[in-house]
Amino acid sequence: MSKYSEMLKFKEEEYRNSAKLIGEAKPIAEEIANIVTKDGFSNIFFTAVGGSLAPLMAMGEIAKQLTELPVYVEQAAELIVRGHKALTEKSLIITLSKSGDTKETVEMAKKYKEMGIRVISCTKNLESPLAKNSNYVIPMRHENGVEYEYMLLFWLFFKILSNRGEFLDYNDFGNQLLLLPENLLEAKLQFDPQAKEMAKQYYKEPYMIWIGGGEVWGETYLFSMCLLEEMQWLKTKSVTSSEFFHGTLEIVEEDTCVFLVKGSGKTRALDDRAEKFLKKYTKKLSIIDTLDFKLNGIDEKYRWIIAPTIASTVLVDRLAFHFEDNTKHSLDIRRYYRQFDY
Structure with a gap:
């Protein structure tokens, strides 16, 4: 019997399988980072609502210490009705919704994609409304482990910073993240x-x-x-x-x-x-x-x-x-x- 089996409502096999599936998204996130870096952008907007906003808030805090790039963290519903003067066609939007049908997040992505602003989403269902209203999608293939969402964001964001010459340790960091689930x-x-x-x-x-x-x-x-x-x-x-x-x-x-x-x-x-x-x-x-x-x-x-x-x-x-x-x-x-x- 595994030492993890006595943990309340924990499915070890599902968790380990999810770790494997999330790892498969690493090259996808990195390739998207390479594409948007090559195309260029003036700033990044991390935006979502509710629980999905939490990891984006962390990304915003981390960014303050690592990059001179303007990085904004916005609640999607507020961004829809209020807008933002710094949000232009040269901006890059990064959003997250596991279900892919969160009302405010979908509306935000649709609105700004139609305005010519590139949208990168992390979502589970590639046929979801959010995925269909994004320019690029990083798949959330995991069934277990909400903390795995950070790994997708790390591979994307830190690869962008690496491409900008602001995070030279990316190869070590990106590979070490594969050890994070254990x-x-x-x-x-x-x-x-x-x-x-x-x-x-x-x-x-x-x-x-x-x-x-x-x-x-x-x-x-x-x-x-x-x-x-x-x-x-x-x-x-x-x-x-x-x-x-x-x-x-x-x-x-x-x-x-x-x-x-x-x-x-x-x-x-x-x-x-x-x-x-x-x-x-x-x-x-x-x-x-x-x-x-x-x-x-x-x-x-x-x-x-x-x-x-x-x-x-x-x-x-x-x-x-x-x-x-x-x-x-x-x-x-x-x-x-x-x-x-x-």
Whole structure:
């Protein structure tokens, strides 16, 4: 029996097969990167909605430290109605939707493709509305592992940066990413007992605060809103570790439930500041630290980039299932989302 078999609602064979399938998309992502680099562009817009926006938020944070290229992260619904002066025919749009039928994302892609702006989408169904309204498609062939979406974005974006002479380590980094699934599998196993205890202790809390920053802010936002609010109907607030000190800290009391997701990059200093405060003023603090998990075969200098995938794998794949197990509220049940038009 595999050591992973005791993890709650985990399908090892499906996860490993998904790793193989996602790896097959590497040359596709790289070729698209080569094409758009050759054709040229003035800026990049990462845009989506909901949970799909989270990895794009991470890409935006990473870009701030690696490239002089103007990179924007936009909520697709806002981009549709408001537009953006920097979005022109010379721009490049990168979007993501696993289903390929997310209403706002499809409308955004259709609108801007028709305006002559190139759209690259990461989506599962190559016949989906999103795929049909994109110039280029990077296939999401995986059945398991939401964290694999990052790998597609990494291969695309970092290859673009490599072509621009801004990320000269791309060959090493791109190949080392193929080792990421095995590392994340070990992270799941390591965190599972902790996830079980966290969920059991806090699933009845009337209110939770979720704090994160930098490259892991997107995953903190995603887990709070998409997993706990949308899928578990639990009341939460998510706030960055920097903004926490400009409002939210005032509602922390000794019985306030707080989760802190710590990154591995430069903004970790802000996470440390929040941790120091929270340890003093609440007895219900849980810390998820991306430095706690090994990365075998992957250089430590890439850890801050990989940190969002670690946060994703332990939160979305482990902690969410343990909350579900305690609340007895299925992650698949919605009151409103996709239930009717609004």
